[in-house]
Amino acid sequence: MTTHLIKGVSVLGGTPTDLVIRDGVIASGPAEGVEEVIEAEGLIALPGLVDLHTHLREPGREDAETVETGTQAAAIGGFTAVHAMANTEPVADTAGVVEQVWRLGREAGYCDVYPIGAVTVGLAGEKIAELGAMADSAARVRVFSDDGHCVSDPLLMRRALEYVKAFDGVIAQHSQEPRLTEGAQMNEGELSGRLGLAGWPAVAEEAIIARDCLLAAHVGSRLHVCHVSTAGSVELIRQAKEKGWNVTAEVTPHHLLLTDELAATYDPLYKVNPPLRSASDVEALRAGLADGTIDIVATDHAPHPHEDKDCEWAAAAFGMLGLETALSVVQQTMVDTGLLDWAGVAERMSYAPARIGRLADHGRPLEDGAPANIVLYDPKATRVVDGSETASLSRNTPYAGRELPGRVVATFLRGKATVLDGKLQ
Numbered sequence: 001m002t003t004h005l006i007k008g009v010s011v012l013g014g015t016p017t018d019l020v021i022r023d024g025v026i027a028s029g030p031a032e033g034v035e036e037v038i039e040a041e042g043l044i045a046l047p048g049l050v051d052l053h054t055h056l057r058e059p060g061r062e063d064a065e066t067v068e069t070g071t072q073a074a075a076i077g078g079f080t081a082v083h084a085m086a087n088t089e090p091v092a093d094t095a096g097v098v099e100q101v102w103r104l105g106r107e108a109g110y111c112d113v114y115p116i117g118a119v120t121v122g123l124a125g126e127k128i129a130e131l132g133a134m135a136d137s138a139a140r141v142r143v144f145s146d147d148g149h150c151v152s153d154p155l156l157m158r159r160a161l162e163y164v165k166a167f168d169g170v171i172a173q174h175s176q177e178p179r180l181t182e183g184a185q186m187n188e189g190e191l192s193g194r195l196g197l198a199g200w201p202a203v204a205e206e207a208i209i210a211r212d213c214l215l216a217a218h219v220g221s222r223l224h225v226c227h228v229s230t231a232g233s234v235e236l237i238r239q240a241k242e243k244g245w246n247v248t249a250e251v252t253p254h255h256l257l258l259t260d261e262l263a264a265t266y267d268p269l270y271k272v273n274p275p276l277r278s279a280s281d282v283e284a285l286r287a288g289l290a291d292g293t294i295d296i297v298a299t300d301h302a303p304h305p306h307e308d309k310d311c312e313w314a315a316a317a318f319g320m321l322g323l324e325t326a327l328s329v330v331q332q333t334m335v336d337t338g339l340l341d342w343a344g345v346a347e348r349m350s351y352a353p354a355r356i357g358r359l360a361d362h363g364r365p366l367e368d369g370a371p372a373n374i375v376l377y378d379p380k381a382t383r384v385v386d387g388s389e390t391a392s393l394s395r396n397t398p399y400a401g402r403e404l405p406g407r408v409v410a411t412f413l414r415g416k417a418t419v420l421d422g423k424l425q
């Protein structure tokens, strides 16, 4: 394995220093035997990013994404670990499917893949899946989610929360009261009325979050709230944390930047679950992420082939790409606004998601002896996003034509460069 010297890099935005990567770890002592030097003046080194919420689509929808293309997109975005959501075909609700996804990730070699197990069989919300078998499998599943669907039955949710305590698991809930969102197309408000699209009320998200926080506290288990999108949700999570309950939460990059005003274009690129919300929700999400109420940024990378997006709004699939642009959007919304420093970004995009997923080798400070999972990032670069150039198999980025700051220059997975000079290796 190549020994790298990264010269003059600013670790988490601190004073420039040299980093040596030898035999897959960050090495101490003099830079002996260096084979490749990376001049990193002006670049920031962060621990490899960890995504708790990625849709890789394999098995079943390899026309939208495969484990290989999705992890290539992840590496380009600076990620060294992704959690793969369970809504594949077949659903990842057995040890066999999660092991298949885990193995495909290892074979591709761009990024570690940690499969998420479904909470209920077939995501149908009727019967608890084989959570223990998935936890005991080679994939060592710790995160369980029916994402795309809410575990709406309170008794099933209670049982799932109780069940995962045995192996220190967590239920990642897609908080959406189904009866309140039947046929919903976009955020409920004055704009949905004007556009004639069925509204998706904030309370549909908030009612489930409130219920689940109470359930998690009642049984003493771990709850993770997926893609928080409203100001009211932030407030509920704040209250749960004040009470000391074991609740964590994520926000997506798109909910930190984009608003429901974009639905006025009727362009399904902006159709997503949960929907883009109002400017005041965006402000509350940014504040919640800054003060730690929301623990992490997770991409909810949701690739869809063009035939599922290139159609009228009501018929289009929900979801947007996120892996390749996440760090830039976080820079624009949180760092360039003064809400977070780079250490704060490392906490929310690497350390904390690794803790929630119980990952040992990711989300570690860039210290001697730590696995060399590293991203080198140029915060001064800018680019206009080209929607036709994605490592992802799909093209449904909501940022096409938008100028975003920053550029991932290199990504290292256990000392092996997966990206160098912005290009996949």
Ligand SMILES: NC(=O)N[C@@H](CC(=O)O)C(=O)O
Residues within 6 Å of the ligand: 055, 087, 147, 148, 149, 174, 271, 272, 273, 274, 300, 302, 303, 318, 319, 320
């Ligand atoms: N987030 C999305 O808009 N889409 C997700 C699942 C979902 O509907 O939540 C997907 O799998 O496409």
